[in-house]
Amino acid sequence: MLPCVVAAGVLAWYVTRQPASPFEQQQSTSFDPALVSRGEYVARVSDCVACHSLPGKTPFAGGLEMATPLGAIHATNITPDREHGIGTYSLADFDRAVRHGVAPGGRRLYPAMPYPSYVKLSDDDIQALYAFFMKGVQPANEPNLPSGIPWPLNLRWPIALWNGVFAPTATYAAKPGQDALWNRGAYIVQGPGHCGSCHTPRGLAFNEKALDESGAPFLAGALLDGWYAPSLRQDHNTGLGRWSEEQIVQFLKTGRNQHAVVYGSMTEAFNNSTQFMQDDDLAAIARYLKSLPGDPQRDGSPWQYQAVTARSDVPGAHTYATRCASCHGLDGKGQPDWMPPLAGATSALATENASAINITLNGSQRVVTAGMPDAYRMPAFREQLSDQEIADVLSYVRGTWGNHGGAVDAKAVSKLRGHTDPASSSPIILHMR
Structure with missing residues (x-):
């Protein structure tokens, strides 16, 4: 007793x-x-x-x-x-x-x-x-x-x-083997930036599987709230392996670069956070992220562009040509830096298809840079296309131009349609002063 x-x-x-x-x-x-x-x-x-x-x-x-x-x-x-x-x-x-x-x-x-x-x-x-x-x-x-x-x-x-x-209990301690820029980037990414909250996979207890670069799962990509937050490591297909430090800074500062435009949860992070960061801090983040090795075994063979001949008999090809090509191009290369390429896009190479489905159903939030809303953004197709039509066009995108993300099932579209709200696309813009 x-x-x-x-x-x-x-x-x-x-x-x-x-x-x-x-x-x-x-x-x-x-x-x-x-x-x-x-x-x-x-x-x-x-x-x-x-x-x-x-x-x-x-x-x-x-x-x-x-x-x-x-x-x-x-x-x-x-x-x-x-x-x-x-x-x-x-x-x-x-x-x-x-x-x-x-x-x-x-x-x-x-x-x-x-x-x-x-x-x-x-x-x-x-x-x-x-x-x-x-x-x-x-x-x-x-x-x-x-x-x-x-x-x-x-x-x-x-x-x-x-x-x-x-949960750890100690403040960030600078790594003696790294320079000041790397340590500043590590501090922001691991601490106030809390990038791992979205980009690190979770365990059974909803814990982040790693909290710093000592763990391979850290920033390796994760599914959260109907979006797939991609790897921030040097994964060629699903991460930042093809991005230079300058392109990472450009993305965080302007919301876009030749590879991608912010969307999903990252839009709010850009609208209210990263674009306001000092240039030195953005450079520090880029330096730190570029130091994180990728996992070729998980990521697969490096993507290479493959030209295709337009075909109308392939499921989803006609929908792509009539609904998507005016922005993203029949060749899938987009119109950088305003309309991102779908050829080689992380959402078209990742096994997880939630982001591709979500943005097709609900469109993207307004990207606001230096107080100026963008003129171009992804429209919502949930009222224009059926679950099967969305599944077909996404399967086409994820299997064309060298993309190898895999086909999308209409049941997955239906499930996410029921769990997402198009009203949630309203942007949160904070004016502190």
């Missing part, structure tokens, strides 16, 4: 303990305008708006619905409102929530909040971020929405055990 009581006591202590914060004894923090401005930049790099804002609503007031294996949850209000937001948080409270996923009172945050990545944020960036949210963000009296996770699955104390197994 006694061992059970002791074990229960240890468990209770473990799941209710507050993580240590270096700011415990700090009673106040400076809200110097320079620090607030620095915090705004950290918020941009961290893309906080992506989850904590809705189109047409007050920035950072929360409400975004996110699907989880247990049910839907909603992002919270992180404005300095004292009733519904974080207005009563001390710097230590803020630090524990952002870097460890523990809100005041010991309430555990779901790991949809990317604290396994944010834990790598430096103390200086945490202080700047806190200053921005307290003094650079307008309070919003917007109540938080309850989660749709049923009892007892909504009990949060098991998250402490999940954290103990899967």
Whole structure:
């Protein structure tokens, strides 16, 4: 009996303990305008708006619905409102929530909040971020929405055990064998940029299979929320193997290059985050990503363009010629840098076909560069084409010009049609000032 009581006591202590914060004894923090401005930049790099804002609503007031294996949850209000937001948080409270996923009172945050990545944020960036949210963000009296996770699955104390197994606890430590540019890129990608949240495959416990370059699955591509986030490693077909550092910078800065145009979840990341990053930081990201080796065994033989003779008797070929070729070309080469090629596109080479189906059904969000909406974007075909027609045209694209992604089944189109909402294509554009 006694061992059970002791074990229960240890468990209770473990799941209710507050993580240590270096700011415990700090009673106040400076809200110097320079620090607030620095915090705004950290918020941009961290893309906080992506989850904590809705189109047409007050920035950072929360409400975004996110699907989880247990049910839907909603992002919270992180404005300095004292009733519904974080207005009563001390710097230590803020630090524990952002870097460890523990809100005041010991309430555990779901790991949809990317604290396994944010834990790598430096103390200086945490202080700047806190200053921005307290003094650079307008309070919003917007109540938080309850989660749709049923009892007892909504009990949060098991998250402490999940954290103990899967969540790191230390800030980023520079690798002594790498230069300053590489380390800055690694810091952004692993920490505030939390690129692995989308681009790293998940385990059975919904954990990222790797959190840095020491693990081969890190940034190797993952299926999430109806999109396939491609590999960011040096995979020739499904990653960045054909991209130069300059092309990576161009993509993050302008939303497009000769290989691709941002779409899916990456559109919001571009609209509100990467285009605002300093050029040195973009160069650092590119340097780091180009250092990550690909996996030829997983990626397959390198893609090579193969010219084809137009044929109307092949399923999907007529639809392509009449619906797609005016932008992407009969030869599949597109019109870079505005209309991307489909020949050699990651979505046409990856085994996962979710992105190809999703963008064909629902179109792409508006790409907004330097405040200017783009003039060309992918239209939605969910009302114009049947499931079979979409499956046929995508099978044609994924099997032509040397593409080898594989055929698409109409049942897969039907399933994604039922799980996606064309209204979700409305862009979130954050104007902080």
